[in-house]
Amino acid sequence: MKELPALIKKLLEPEAYPHRPEKVELIQTHISYVFLAGDLVYKIKKPVDFGFLDFTTLEKRKFYCEREVTLNRRLCPDIYLGVVPVVEKGDTAYFEREGEPVEWAVKMKRMPEEGMMGRLIAQGRLRQSHLDLIVKKLVPFYQQAETGPEVNKYGTLEAISFNVEENFSQTKDFVGRALAPHRYEHIVSWSRTFIKEKEALFKERIAEGFIRDGHGDLYSANICFDEPKNEVYIFDCIEFNDRFRCGDVAQDLAFLAMDLDFHELKDFSRYFIDQYVSLSGDKGLLNLLDFYKCYRAYVRGKIGCFTWASPEVPEEVRNKALNDARRYFDLAYLYAEGVPWLIVIFGLSGTGKSTLARALRDKLLTNYYNSDIVRKKLLGIKPEEHHYVPFGKGIYSEEFTLKTYEAMARYAAEDLVRGRDVILDATFRARNLREMVLEAVKDLKVKLLFVQCVAPDEVIKARFEERAQKTAEPSDGRWEIYVKQKEVFEPPTEIPEDKLLVLETTRPVEELAQIVVNHLKAEIASPLSDLQ
Structure with missing residues (x-):
């Protein structure tokens, strides 16, 4: 951290003040040194020039101290007490002493912190x-x-x-x-x-x-x-x-x-x-x-x-x-009448949905919720802690899966109300899980896109073999889980065609992300030329 100027260090001593406070606290902003000294406050302007302000000379700092007092007395006549000099005598500096001013300060009553x-x-x-x-x-x-x-x-x-x-x-x-x-x-x-x-x-x-x-x-x-x-x-x-x-x-x-x-x-x-x-x-x-x-x-x-x-x-x-x-x-x-996006990236384990979702998150600066991470967070488990249990058992039981998706839908709705774009990343293998999201945002002003990721079996099998070497990967998906998911997956027939994009994910993720971005661009009235 940048060292304080010698004068400012001297003004941290109680004897620098006419009322001798028990202690002095210093608060810095980018343009001021503010000394909290008992029931009084003294503020010195830093010798800075940001273009929109110029405090580079002692004369200018005095002028703007006086300007600050005059203008603020309009709303706080009892708080702004005046402009006072700072003088140096040997190794000590003082507020409100006789002598040649080396600095000027705004003197104020201290307002109640509470x-x-x-x-x-x-x-x-x-x-x-x-x-x-x-x-x-x-x-x-x-x-x-x-x-x-x-x-x-x-x-x-x-x-x-x-x-x-x-x-x-x-x-x-x-x-x-x-x-x-x-x-x-x-x-x-x-x-x-x-x-x-x-x-x-x-x-x-x-x-x-x-x-x-x-x-x-x-x-x-x-x-x-x-x-x-x-x-x-x-x-x-x-x-x-x-x-x-x-x-x-x-x-x-x-x-x-x-x-x-x-x-x-x-x-x-x-x-x-x-x-x-x-x-x-x-x-x-x-x-x-x-x-x-x-x-x-x-x-x-x-x-x-x-x-x-x-x-x-x-x-x-x-x-x-x-x-x-x-x-x-x-x-x-x-x-500015902008409408946030909710992008639901879904598909069976191994179809590349998380890879695509993370790429889009980084490109669009969205909030991002992955079902594996949310599930484990709800249980107090670290994301990288693996639970290789049979399909539909343990932490992947139907009951806890519902809790996980309910939490994701709730998080998404809360973020969308605040104006943030959101990406949800999960299998959404059943219609009721997708409808849960639709229900959560039905009363919100939001643009919605479901992106279904698909890939050939042999590609998915190879991905699982590669994933097994990555211990930090939060997913517990495996080939046998994929096979079970495939048996019970319910096609997204309830999603309107204009809100559904199906992607075969054997292409590079950058290409896939751009396809999604292009789809969004077509839906947004204002230009998205920078989204390349």
Whole structure:
């Protein structure tokens, strides 16, 4: 991990503070050093230049500290105490001492940790009354926030298009790793079409005065509740770039609504927007809500990608950032009217279904459920632990097979609701097992494809002989099991022809995967040219 600058190390000592806290904690963001010092917080800006912000000189850092205090006092007048100097005397540094400043800091009151909105969400303590406090604070805030020609320019089609296209250009390198190509193309196409077709709506929002100097970063990480005082603090607005803070009030509100959706609190998300519309009378924001939700979700996905790509970040943090990025992109896809795919790869043991399913998983970035792995997980068995029992016995009894398929269908439905494409990989040898999947998703908006894998007996026999040498393979399939399965297999006559693809799997898996992709491309309206 990168070593701290000498000045920052000095400021970790309690004697650096006029009130002498018992201990000092340091939190770093990519742009700030934040010192938690008892009941006070001091924040120093890092000397960085990311293009969209420039803190490279002491003069600029002082300016943006002052800007941060001025802007945040609009919503948190009691929290932002002012801008204070940092001075050095010998081997010690001090906040708020006489002398030549070597740095500047924002001084704040420390808000109650137990009231942080993110903590309330994580602990299941968020209530509608919390959202009521937010709405009552935001309605007058936006009504009083600055507007006029200098602010209105951020609500023009040119400004909106610039922000949206910037996201797309900055995430191109992550397509295929954090976001499937077909989803990227869909979101791009939908966003551009929306902007073009809703030109009159965007102009109307400017004319009606809904472009305001807002917050710019309105989500749970920047909201805190002081419950004994029945107060809410909405802090840390964007001070370093007017383009990110100014715009349609719908854009700010969409951020918090999207954040609640991300935390699977859709009822709270709807309630928040409904209450804001009711109190403000701004029904027009509903026409733009999904567009701005899509934009905000995409921004969060982009930030997650940047974190994942940062080598100095610990691996576990990078992995979580990538997982979160994919979830944000799932949301963006849903807001852009995208419909997730459920692809069921089935066939008898040895027909190559798992090889194809895994290749498609990697190509399409889907969630993937293999019956052997799910079965053993339900039993607390490691995937590579083999149970070579007779057909229909032991862990492969009819009863446990039903439990396994029920679990797979449930997992698939849960993921599809969140917007993720899913691949199920199992024999699905009986009609009732396939119908179980159909039943699980019958009320969901989903595109469905069954891919049946078949192969000649001699090929399958050779595959089993080869598989016997691979101890890490989760499947317990064997030639004798295949023969039994073949006797009882029920043809998929209940699957509509347009939702069934039969593949002879003697060709290379790359060719087979491309056949499936081509089939999907024919079903999706937006272009999938990158899926090659």
